[in-house]
Amino acid sequence: MNKENTTNEFFTDWKYAAAPEGTEHIKLNKQYDLFINGKFVKPNSKKYYTTINPATEEKLAEVADANEKDVDLAVNAAKNAYDKVWKKMPAKERSKYIFRIARLMQERAREFTVIESMNGGKPIRESRDVDVPLAANHFFYYAGWADKLDYAFPNKKPQSLGVAGQIIPWNFPLLMAAWKIAPALATGNTVVLKPAETTPLTALKLAELIRDSGLPDGVVNIVTGFGKTGAAIVNHPKVNKVAFTGSTDVGKLIQKSIAGTNKKATLELGGKAANIIFDDAPIDQAVEGIVNGIFFNQGHVCCAGSRLFVQENVADIVISKLKQRLETLIVGNPLDKNTDIGAINSKEQLQKINEFIKIGIDEGAEMYQSSCSIPSKGFFCKPTLFLHTSQSHRIVQEEIFGPVLAIQTFRTIEEVIEKANNIPYGLSAGVWTDKGSKIFNLTSKLRAGVIWANTYNKFDPSSPFGGYKESGFGREGGLHGLMPYLSF
Amino acid sequence: MKQKKNYFYSEMEFNNSPSVDQVGIEERIARFNSRSIKKQSKIQGLKLALNMIDLTTLEGKDTEGKVKQMCYKAMHPADDIKGLPTVAAVCVYPTFVKVAKKALGNSGVKVASVATAFPSGNSTLEIKLSDTKLAVNDGADEVDMVISRGEFLEGNYNFVFDEIAAIKEACGKARLKVILETGELSTLDNVRKASDIAILAGADFIKTSTGKIQPAATMPVTLVMLQAINDYYHKTGKMVGMKPAGGISSAKGALQYLVMLHETLGNKWLSNEWFRFGASSLANDIILQLGKEQKGVYYSKDYISND
Numbered sequence: 001m002n003k004e005n006t007t008n009e010f011f012t013d014w015k016y017a018a019a020p021e022g023t024e025h026i027k028l029n030k031q032y033d034l035f036i037n038g039k040f041v042k043p044n045s046k047k048y049y050t051t052i053n054p055a056t057e058e059k060l061a062e063v064a065d066a067n068e069k070d071v072d073l074a075v076n077a078a079k080n081a082y083d084k085v086w087k088k089m090p091a092k093e094r095s096k097y098i099f100r101i102a103r104l105m106q107e108r109a110r111e112f113t114v115i116e117s118m119n120g121g122k123p124i125r126e127s128r129d130v131d132v133p134l135a136a137n138h139f140f141y142y143a144g145w146a147d148k149l150d151y152a153f154p155n156k157k158p159q160s161l162g163v164a165g166q167i168i169p170w171n172f173p174l175l176m177a178a179w180k181i182a183p184a185l186a187t188g189n190t191v192v193l194k195p196a197e198t199t200p201l202t203a204l205k206l207a208e209l210i211r212d213s214g215l216p217d218g219v220v221n222i223v224t225g226f227g228k229t230g231a232a233i234v235n236h237p238k239v240n241k242v243a244f245t246g247s248t249d250v251g252k253l254i255q256k257s258i259a260g261t262n263k264k265a266t267l268e269l270g271g272k273a274a275n276i277i278f279d280d281a282p283i284d285q286a287v288e289g290i291v292n293g294i295f296f297n298q299g300h301v302c303c304a305g306s307r308l309f310v311q312e313n314v315a316d317i318v319i320s321k322l323k324q325r326l327e328t329l330i331v332g333n334p335l336d337k338n339t340d341i342g343a344i345n346s347k348e349q350l351q352k353i354n355e356f357i358k359i360g361i362d363e364g365a366e367m368y369q370s371s372c373s374i375p376s377k378g379f380f381c382k383p384t385l386f387l388h389t390s391q392s393h394r395i396v397q398e399e400i401f402g403p404v405l406a407i408q409t410f411r412t413i414e415e416v417i418e419k420a421n422n423i424p425y426g427l428s429a430g431v432w433t434d435k436g437s438k439i440f441n442l443t444s445k446l447r448a449g450v451i452w453a454n455t456y457n458k459f460d461p462s463s464p465f466g467g468y469k470e471s472g473f474g475r476e477g478g479l480h481g482l483m484p485y486l487s488f
Numbered sequence: 489m490k491q492k493k494n495y496f497y498s499e500m501e502f503n504n505s506p507s508v509d510q511v512g513i514e515e516r517i518a519r520f521n522s523r524s525i526k527k528q529s530k531i532q533g534l535k536l537a538l539n540m541i542d543l544t545t546l547e548g549k550d551t552e553g554k555v556k557q558m559c560y561k562a563m564h565p566a567d568d569i570k571g572l573p574t575v576a577a578v579c580v581y582p583t584f585v586k587v588a589k590k591a592l593g594n595s596g597v598k599v600a601s602v603a604t605a606f607p608s609g610n611s612t613l614e615i616k617l618s619d620t621k622l623a624v625n626d627g628a629d630e631v632d633m634v635i636s637r638g639e640f641l642e643g644n645y646n647f648v649f650d651e652i653a654a655i656k657e658a659c660g661k662a663r664l665k666v667i668l669e670t671g672e673l674s675t676l677d678n679v680r681k682a683s684d685i686a687i688l689a690g691a692d693f694i695k696t697s698t699g700k701i702q703p704a705a706t707m708p709v710t711l712v713m714l715q716a717i718n719d720y721y722h723k724t725g726k727m728v729g730m731k732p733a734g735g736i737s738s739a740k741g742a743l744q745y746l747v748m749l750h751e752t753l754g755n756k757w758l759s760n761e762w763f764r765f766g767a768s769s770l771a772n773d774i775i776l777q778l779g780k781e782q783k784g785v786y787y788s789k790d791y792i793s794n795d
Binding site: 013014015016017018019125129280281282283284285286288289317320324328337338434454455 | 506507508509511512513515516522523524525526527528529530532533536715718719722746750751755758
């Protein structure tokens with residue numbers, strides 16, 4: 001036996017062994033139909049499309065592609081359920097159903113977590129610690145409001161609207177479904193929801209859960225498909241309210257198509273948030289905030305801190321620390337519990353990100369990528385920084401929706417406020433400083449719906465979320481999140 | 489012996505310590521603790537952790553016999569398990585340095601001695617220096633000193649700096665570990681400032697605690713100290729060691745510290761030259777876990793010596 005006190009015996013490169021979450025317990029159907037009026041029904045279109053795991057490019061299931069007729073059935077089912085059941089139900093009874101959905105979601109959390117990561121590519125650490133618990137919390141939170149609307153809006157006689165048509169994106173599939181469905185049900189509306197085409201599986205699992213919960217038939221209907229399906233929902237005359245989260249381009253189309261109708265709408269669209277680091281900030285924690293701001297969910301976050309502004313006297317230290325931190329980010333299998341950055345959601349999105357990276361290089365910005373290796377199969381992108389960018393660069397102006405950070409420096413507060421606001425978007429921003437007065441000064445001047453101070457990407461059901469300018473209108477979450485589903 | 493505040497040098501340097509955000513630190517810790525360390529990386533990590541332990545006894549009732557027994561344990565943590573390393577050092581009071589030195593022979597296990605009116609540090613510089621020299625002359629390879637927390641909290645940063653520098657000089661070839669006693673410093677900002685002072689004054693290691701004050705080592709405090717080491721390394725290219733002490737008793741906890749070390753300072757620090765655990769019960773839990781890996785089953789703690 002070696003009794004030498006050998007210092008270097010274990011001094012090899014300490015790597016974390018693979019720690020993948022098991023998938024044996026996951027039961028996926030080969031084919032998924034549309035969830036209409038409490039049942040899974042075959043689509044009139046007779047068409048199905050394939051949904052894959054973006055980390056392996058393997059097929060997971062076939063999903064129905066709903067056409068206008070299918071959407072019509074779904075909307076009519078929702079309208080019928082609204083008129084005959086849901087509208088008349090005492091609010092405290094409504095709330096019980098929503099609580100039940102929340103509890104069922106907690107019970108099946110592991111199943112939802114794994115499917116979310118398989119279908120969307122996000123690291124299991126995030127789907128386990130953020131997406132699924134937060135989705136359940138949204139149902140819990142709004143279940144509590146259902147029978148207290150008169151107290152939420154005293155003397156205003158809040159009334160439900162009818163059928164809510166809801167279209168959600170692929171970046172937080174289950175969480176966005178919860179953001180949409182929970183307040184709609186709490187306020188007494190019924191729902192037709194369309195998940196994004198690349199990530200339908202957790203929404204369909206949610207449909208199974210809703211069926212099992214005993215929610216009256218037709219109160220929630222889930223139809224899968226592409227843009228056409230979404231358009232059919234938006235344009236359906238019996239839809240009273242449209243809630244959309246997604247790209248600014250589609251948001252504009254929706255607004256055009258509902259112009260002249262009395263449909264209410266909330267749009268939660270793109271963003272290009274400024275994350276501002278002052279020289280008196282807690283630097284190491286700010287670096288962590290930069291990482292969470294842009295690399296959370298592979299940067300597929302509408303409120304991602306994709307524009308970094310660093311005060312010039314700390315720029316060198318912040319950037320060198322950021323580079324150091326990048327090296328410790330583990331990119332790879334989303335199902336591995338140690339993965340920090342998973343797969344890009346789709347081939348199209350990866351192409352778009354790569355195009356922007358090329359644009360950034362062509363624009364003359366200095367690119368820096370972590371030295372990590374990425375899997376040869378599946379859609380992956382290394383965490384990427386662009387240094388020495390200018391306000392007029394496209395990589396600074398346009399939403400990339402990927403793990404790409406554009407970095408600028410600034411000298412004065414006035415300068416950074418001007419630069420931060422000089423953008424068509426206004427969803428979110430981050431401010432890092434040790435000085436409280438500076439935080440309040442900035443939060444009152446930045447044109448953004450959500451501003452985080454000394455933290456980033458924090459979400460809570462009780463906190464409203466939404467944008468200024470081309471980032472959309474209306475608020476989701478909190479008391480404010482009830483209003484778009486009510487008339488007064 | 490008390491010095492007046494002296495703004496002539498370095499005061500500005502200490503005031504440049506960056507601020508620390510407690511919430512952010514705790515979030516980072518949560519992230520370290522969500523790492524899943526399994527299979528080969530677990531075995532490797534546990535052996536490394538065992539090899540980083542300063543096996544410690546610092547009690548008024550210590551005896552020569554107890555110190556000798558602990559030294560044997562340091563060299564032979566558990567002979568029934570194959571491939572175990574020794575621990576890094578034993579840590580004792582100055583009066584037991586000779587005993588320990590003799591017991592450890594040329595095993596390679598170091599002798600560390602606490603000094604400077606441990607644990608309170610409330611004495612004069614002369615006494616602290618002679619305490620240190622006693623330990624060094626008796627053969628201590630490492631000296632664990634305490635800072636004057638009273639002076640630090642009063643704002644006499646130069647006093648603290650000068651004291652550390654003087655002890656460092658008295659240490660000669662022995663490596664100096666500077667105990668900040670973070671449980672008495674009350675804020676993470678203070679921990680950061682004290683770390684910077686100790687590093688600038690010549691500490692070879694910075695160490696959290698004496699083990700006599702609660703809370704002793706915590707992950708947030710250790711992270712702040714690691715970040716100070718990281719900043720100094722990037723400024724000067726010089727490495728400084730880190731020793732969390734007290735309160736780490738589980739193998740799982742030790743792995744979490746190693747994850748933090750690995751992701752904050754990198755592989756370079758993953759050896760007992762640059763990182764130590766000041767602990768006494770930790771070794772046995774690691775032995776238990778490594779024994780389980782070899783034997784396939786957990787066995788009773790009664791099978792492991794408590795020395």
